Structure formats: structure tokens, C-alpha cells
Amino acid sequence: MRAATLGELSRVGFAGLTVEGVARAAGVNRTTIYRRWPSKAALLAAMIEPVLERWDGDPDTGSARDDLLTLMLMIRDSTTLPEGRALTEAMTAGASELRDLLRDTINRTLAPFHRALDRAVARGQLRASTDVRVIAHLAFHGVVAWEPAHGALPTDDDCARMVRVLLPGAEQ
Template sequence: MRQTRGVQRGPRSVQVVQSVRAAVLAELDRAGYAGLTIDGVAKAAGVNRTTIYRRWPSKGELLAAVVEPMLERLDAEPDTGSLHPDMLALLLLLRDNADLPEGRALAEAVRVGSAELRDLVDTLTDRSLAPFRRALDRAAERGELPADADRPMIAFLAFYGVIMWGQIHDLPPTDEDCARMLRVLLPQS
């Protein structure tokens, strides 16, 4: 049995990660999540199966690796000092993320309803909701929201408003659609 040295780091490793991410997207586009295989990804990426299994032992982990850069965009959330511009910026960012190839691949994989994705979807949802919750918490601290405002529900409706819009209408909400959602969720006094 051949011994490996584990996950490698460095320029070659970065190249492998990039080629595997691109291969996963290509395979998802070609075969869908149900047809995604480690063999197919390895072949498309030009790497050995063991290279993939060492880093991403499941299809769910491959999908998580593909969407990670998209989620990192949400980590740099806006903080304008005012709730409405912060929330609108988050809605637009979420809309833009959902319209990326990675976002479309994730939506398609979730539609498949695979049980192996349940934990991943929960993690991704929590991580995507977090900037909305933080923006609402900051607004409450500034007195921009009533004390009894249901901040978790506002965050939930904002997030799913954008996500479900794209799925129902087969196209992302426009800037005006996002502004309209915000006006309904947070009417200005």
C-alpha cells in the first residue's frame, strides 16, 4: 500500500483546488448533483481520485468547497451606519451570489433533496443569515428598530425572499425588486 503525505500546501495545492472547483462546476452543469461522481471530477480536473478523497471525501464536501468563495463575500458585510442601506446591500450581494455559477449549482443540488446535503444546507443557511442578523442587531443598538422587532424573522424573510424569488421566477430579483422587499420588511417611519 502506498503511503501519502496527506494534504499538501503551496502553489501546486492552490492549482489543484482551483482545477477541482472548476471541474465540480463543469460536472454539476453536465450531470447535475445526482450524476456528480468523484471519478468524473478527478478526470475533468486532471488529478487522481486519491487527491480528491484526501481533501473532499464526499460529494457534499466538494460542493462546500465550490461555494466557499461565494460565502466569503458575505463575511465582508456592509456597515454604513444605517439599517436600510446595509440590508439593501446584503440583499443585492445575496442576489448576485445566487446568480453565480456556484450559486446556481448549489440551488440545483439542494433541489435534488439529497439527505447527505442536509448538514451542508443548514451550515450554509446559518452562515448566509449571519450578516443579516448582525446588521439588524447593529440597527437595534442604534435604536433604528423597535425593541420588539422580530430580528431573526426579518433576517429569515429577507434571505429567503431573494433565494425563492430566483427559484420561482427563474431569474434573480432586480435592484428594484430587492428594494421593494426591503420596503415591505422594514417600512420606514
């Protein structure tokens, strides 16, 4: 089902995705799909779950800079996976039926950024007054928005430069 859904998404995009098309590609009846996934959004949510599971754990290198860089590289690398591409395409489609899924996905992927930066404050690597929520937001969206703005995914060096800008006084 995963391969059929991701294949259809890459072929027709979220706007053109139909349960009938996925069923045809998977060689099943559409009622088989509707039994497990009542909507296109539910189907997409199930298909991207393996990518989202990466965000349930945290890197903890002991360094604010290294943790942030690791998370930024994870975001970048996730966008190269078929599930990541499908989610990126679905986000740009602006479908109102995906609003909750997109909000939940962003919150889930931002959570380890928040935890890493909170740990850095607790370790004294960042001042207690540091606005870690804004840094997390800028790091996450800096990576996500890089490709549309620059025509390519950010390199390791690009991500490291963003970290240096976001955490200029951070201790290692």
C-alpha cells in the same frame, strides 16, 4: 479542481456528480480527490467556500434599509456565480448528504442579516421589539425564492420594494 467540479455539477447536477467524473474532468486520479475530500458533500463545500467568505464581513452603511438592501443584493449576485448556481442546484436536489452543508451555509449567510438588524436596533432605527430574526429570514428567503417564483432574479427595484415592506417604519 474547482473548474472541473463546477463544470461537472452544471453538466450532470449533484445527483449525477461522481468523483470519477470530476477526476476525469480534472485530469487526476480519483484517489487524489478522495485524499482531500472524502465525500461529494465535502467536495461541494470546498468549491463554494470562496462565495461563503463574502458573508464573513458586514456592510455597515449606518442605515438599516441600506444594510438590508446591500445584503439582499449580495444574495442575488451570489446566485449568479458558478458556485452559487451549483449550491442552488444541490439544494433543490434534496440530497440527504447535503443536509448539514445546507444548514451551515444558510446559517452563515443569515448571520450578517442578523448582525445588521441588531445594529439597527442598537442605533434606534428599529424598535427593540422588532422581530429581527423573522425579518432576516424573510429577506434572505425572499431573494432566494424569487427566481423560481418569477422566472428571473429579483432586480434592484424588486429588492428595494422587499426592504420597504420588511422595514416600513425604519429610520434611514
